Amino acid sequence: MTKTHYFRLWVVLGSVFTIFLIIVYWDNVGTAHFYLHTSFSRPHPPGVLPTTGQEEEKDVLSDVDEFLDKLLGFSLKPRGPSRKxxxxxxxxxxxxxxxxxxxxxxxxxxxxxxxxxxxxxxxxxxxxxxxxxxxxxxxxxxxxxxxxxxxxxxxxxxxxxxxxxxxxxxxxxxxxxxxxxxxxxxxxxxxxxxxxxxxxxxxxxxxxxxxxxxxxxxxxxxxxxxxxxxxxxxxxxxxxxxxxxxxxxxxxxVRLISAFRSKFELENEEFYKKFAVPMLKLYSNHSSLPTSVSEAFGAGLKVSFPDFIQYLLDPRTEKLAPFNEHWRQVYRLCHPCQIDxxxxxxxxxxxxxxxxxxxxxxxxxxxxxxxxxxxxTASSWEEDWFAKIPLFWRQQLYKLYEADFVLFGYPKPENLLRD
Structure with missing residues (x-):
């Protein structure tokens, strides 16, 4: 290898080692340069919180990006407007x-x-x-x-x-x-x-x-x-x-009821085409449906709450795609057993x-x-909303959302799960 190749190799190795030292340092000092000030989370160094958003953040490295920029002399941030x-x-x-x-x-x-x-x-x-x-x-x-x-x-x-x-x-x-x-x-x-x-x-x-x-x-x-x-x-x-x-x-x-009301009782073009049309075909035996939600609503074609529950319980649903975020379980959205x-x-x-x-x-x-x-959408409405849902479906639905009930301290709805 030529001297130039050796020099380039040492530059690369030196850069990698420098980044490694930065990561080790960051692990040790954490966000000491941040003005993290919460009183109930992990211990944070005291700092000054601006009383208005117009005050300058003096001598504060408010982001990992800026911290790395200052130590390395170059930016890990993507160029362009994405950081603006x-x-x-x-x-x-x-x-x-x-x-x-x-x-x-x-x-x-x-x-x-x-x-x-x-x-x-x-x-x-x-x-x-x-x-x-x-x-x-x-x-x-x-x-x-x-x-x-x-x-x-x-x-x-x-x-x-x-x-x-x-x-x-x-x-x-x-x-x-x-x-x-x-x-x-x-x-x-x-x-x-x-x-x-x-x-x-x-x-x-x-x-x-x-x-x-x-x-x-x-x-x-x-x-x-x-x-x-x-x-x-x-x-x-x-x-x-x-x-x-x-x-x-x-x-x-109650969250499921709220999701149903806002996405299927109101005219929503996206949810009509992506979810309502398949539900109406699978569970209401409609073979030919209007192309727009306004036409469907005008013709009285709406997804029913039993259709929605059947869709959630259908094993074919998640084989096609994960639950939409509006009815996906909280433990799948926020990972409470992995994040403290x-x-x-x-x-x-x-x-x-x-x-x-x-x-x-x-x-x-x-x-x-x-x-x-x-x-x-109040908790007291649950019995009315689930009155037409078969008992076995209710029991299966509880199993589907049981982790959310238990992890977040919501009582098991016994009145809905027994005859």
């Missing part, structure tokens, strides 16, 4: 969201404020929820698919519900039909990932729904591979160890839990959780 915050020229200054989406209008939003009183038992309640989750993840008496796998075994595409805010050290796993629209709005405000005329949004209610659910708005774990390559999984583990992780859950059967969540909120206690979480994150001075709507 998304600009959306939208109207600002409203005190309420623009409720131009039929789904939000139909659900019956209550935009009045609700006073939240902090209960001395809230911390105890959180500890109980986390303990139940950890106990059953470690308990061999509860068995369900994916329980025993490690975090490394989770495919990258299954990590797309974990939203990361590097500015405040927060990871949120969103569960559709559990106030995820408003929690995504909160994450956008905190991470400043969406701009309006060059200015980050400050009020979650100003962010239109269609931009909230745009996947390009959020940094999620499944995007790490494109940014960090082979180091992505390692960096995920670091952030899972150092950041505060939370999710919100809901009674599994610091906070488990519930839709049933949304106002109290949201207020408590924002206080514990020490961002309650920056924003407030949007006033909750009183969803018309």
């Amino acid at each position: 915050r998304i600009e959306q020229p939208l109207a600002r200054g409203s005190s309420k969201p623009v409720v131009d989406n039929m789904e939000e209008s139909v659900r019956g939003y209550d935009w009045s404020t609700h006073d939240t009183v902090r209960s001395p038992d809230q911390e105890k309640l959180q500890a109980e929820r986390r303990n139940v989750l950890r106990e059953f993840c470690a308990n061999s008496s509860l068995s369900f698919p994916t329980k025993e796998r490690s975090f490394d075994d989770i495919p990258n595409y299954e990590l797309n519900h974990l939203i990361v805010d590097d500015r405040h050290g927060i990871i949120y796993c969103y569960v559709p039909k559990v106030a995820c629209t408003n929690w995504k709005r909160v994450m956008i405000v905190l991470s400043e990932s969406l701009l309006d005329r060059g200015t980050p949004y400050r009020d979650p209610l100003d962010i239109p729904r269609e931009h909230v659910h745009n996947s390009s708005t959020h940094l999620t774990f499944n995007k790490f591979w494109r940014r960090y390559g082979k180091f992505s999984r390692h960096l995920m583990k670091i952030k899972l160890k150092k950041y505060t992780k939370f999710l919100f859950v809901r009674d599994p059967f 969540y610091d906070f488990v909120g519930k839709l049933e206690t949304l106002d109290e839990d949201a207020a408590q979480l924002l206080r514990l994150l020490k961002v309650d001075k920056l924003l407030h959780f949007p006033p909750s709507y009183r969803n018309r």
Whole structure:
């Protein structure tokens, strides 16, 4: 080999060794340069949280990218606009969201404020929820698919519900039909990932729904591979160890009712073509169906709740594709036995839990959780909705969602599972 070849080899080996040292260092010091300030997660160094989003983050390396840039002198970030915050020229200054989406209008939003009183038992309640989750993840008496796998075994595409805010050290796993629209709005405000005329949004209610659910708005774990390559999984583990992780859950059967109502009782072109048409053909014996949802609704052709339940129980369903996120089990969306969540909120206690979480994150001075709507899908409706569902189907459905019931402390609906 020539001297040039030897020199290039030593440069490559030196770079690899340098990156290795950085990873070891990062494991040891964690996010010491971050202003992670939560009081209930792993120990974090004290820092200063800006009282407004306009203050400069001085001498703070707020991202792994910047940390690596500074040490190596080059960037692991992809070139181009992908790291820029998304600009959306939208109207600002409203005190309420623009409720131009039929789904939000139909659900019956209550935009009045609700006073939240902090209960001395809230911390105890959180500890109980986390303990139940950890106990059953470690308990061999509860068995369900994916329980025993490690975090490394989770495919990258299954990590797309974990939203990361590097500015405040927060990871949120969103569960559709559990106030995820408003929690995504909160994450956008905190991470400043969406701009309006060059200015980050400050009020979650100003962010239109269609931009909230745009996947390009959020940094999620499944995007790490494109940014960090082979180091992505390692960096995920670091952030899972150092950041505060939370999710919100809901009674599994009530969540199914809510998913059915919003996706099949309202005109939704995407869900009609992808799900309703096959259901109507398979379970309602319709051979010829309109091409559009408006025509179908006009002709009185709608998926029934029994059709939907039969679809969930049909073994052919998941042979074709995994459950849609709106009815996929929470344990498959958020991997609670592989990720040690610091906070488990519930839709049933949304106002109290949201207020408590924002206080514990020490961002309650920056924003407030949007006033909750009183969803018309109530737990008391379960008996009415399941009245026409055969007992055997109900029992099979419970088995399908049993892990969500048990892991998150929801009582077994005995009244629905016996004659």
